[in-house]
Amino acid sequence: MNSLRDELRFLFSGQGMPYEKVCLMVAMVITVIMSVLLSGNIAKDAKVAVIDLDNSAYSRELINHIEASEFMKVTAVLNTPQDPKELFYQDRAVAVVYFPPGLEKARYTGEAANLGVFYDNTSSAATSNIKEALNEIVGLDNAVANGDVGSSNDSLQGQLSLASRNLFNPQDSKDNGETLGFLLFFGAMFFTFATIGMIPRLRLSHQLDEVLLHGTPWDLLIRLVPYGFCLLVSWVVGLAVLRVWGDLTFSGSLLTFVVVQLFMIPTIGALSLFFGWTAANPGIASSRMILFIPGGFIFGGMTAPTTFFADWVVKFSHVFPLTWEFHFQRDIIARGAGFLDISQTFGAFLLYMGIVGILFCLRFNASRKELLAKQAAGAHQQEQMAALVKELAE
Incomplete structure (x- = not known):
């Protein structure tokens, strides 16, 4: 009973994942929202x-x-x-x-x-x-x-x-479909797990205050480089295994795919830092991965064809970064498109990337203002205390 009481105190303390809220939110999302978004099961128009x-x-x-x-x-x-x-x-x-x-x-x-x-x-x-x-x-x-x-x-x-x-996939190989989709999805998911708690970790170690006062958003984004490099290497190795050991059809250029990832991975990383920014600790931040990673896998054409979804669902799905990733995967890997062939989609993605960058910079500046205001309030309070001590001494 002591163990049970201790765990109940921790559950509602806010030090870990707020599971009492998350479990109900997941149930409502699955039963209400997902049932509407996934209502189509035929290709229409x-x-x-x-x-x-x-x-x-x-x-x-x-x-x-x-x-x-x-x-x-x-x-x-x-x-x-x-x-x-x-x-x-x-x-x-x-x-x-x-x-x-x-x-x-x-x-x-x-x-x-x-x-x-x-x-x-x-x-x-x-x-x-x-x-x-x-x-x-x-x-x-x-x-x-x-x-x-x-x-x-x-x-x-x-x-x-x-x-x-x-x-593009005449033999209907699973390596060209579900397996490739899981490679990209799980790679992005664990990259997010590794980075989404970065801001709370820096806050707890008091390093974030130094960056906010004397640094720029690039001082935070540059920390994503080693994680992004690991993700890119893992994707290339996974593609090589599917190509050599499996029956993956890689019709396009590996260089084109890698160049696109040099823009895609930082975008996912910036979103990871953005969504984990306000978390009290890295553990709570990890639970927020569900807000922006799985949606692209569900609506990006890997679990079900995009022709099954209503037009507004297809348009809405582009708020998730993996939707763009699966666009590029189909064009470059499956269809053999060159960089000019995907220029329209890539240009739209650059706009998306720019919006993510603006949101990240706004979040950085808002936190800087909060910190400056807190320091100003603290300095004012210290001045009042010093004046009070001086007055009492006189």
Whole structure:
């Protein structure tokens, strides 16, 4: 009973994780917020690009059928040859449909014709509904042409079929999906555990006051360098193991991936210091990791395709740093994109990085003002005490 009373005092003392609050908060987040955010389980209005080299009335009719599907949304129609891989960069499309020249002619002459479909198989779940919808469109079109459904035109012959190809992860390897996602997620999570208690530790050792009075935010951010270096090395080693021992498909440049991480890792580190700033001790700070790391893993396209989420959820997910990390992972590692190919996404990330830097500097300056105000109050109190002692002495 003494042990129980002692532990109860510690639980409510504020010296450790406030579990009595955290457990209820987690329950509410999971049951209310997550159930709303994860309500979708099908791909709705997934982005589809069309390469239409026939440019006929029949091909435009097929495009309208695709656009009418609840699962697909045509975002681009090109009438010139194009490498379909480039249309997938920066998540601009989930599938690319190719209409060959002579498609309408084949429909009226009874010749067999194939529609080419290229699927982004970085997440096989993202394309399952699209595959089913395209097969239904082709089957219904053949039925109409052959007079089975609502057509009396004897000049039509339905011999249309789909020729599909899965890109980027054709064998549906787990090393290219869940395993790679866990490598990046757990690496970022333990990097956060190692750094989020830095500010409380410096406060307890009275080093933070010296930095606030005579230093700059860089004096704190520079402390992240050894931790960031360890994280970068661990990611590269993990990728090497998956590539040599496993069956990871690394299509892009390792140098491009590393350069991106030189911006990504400091951003995660700055957020780690920001969220742990006001914690009373490093133990309490560690519990705050849940506020900004897991969200990117859940909504960034690793646990479920982004096509399953509402548009506002996809946009909201970019407040989490790992959402950006998984964007770069899909483009550089899976799709083989170069730096210019991801320039738009990288530019948006630099804006995000700038916002994080501004928030960190504001937090630093606010703490400096609090410390100066506290010192001024202390000095004023000492002056009052000295005056009182002098008055009593007289």
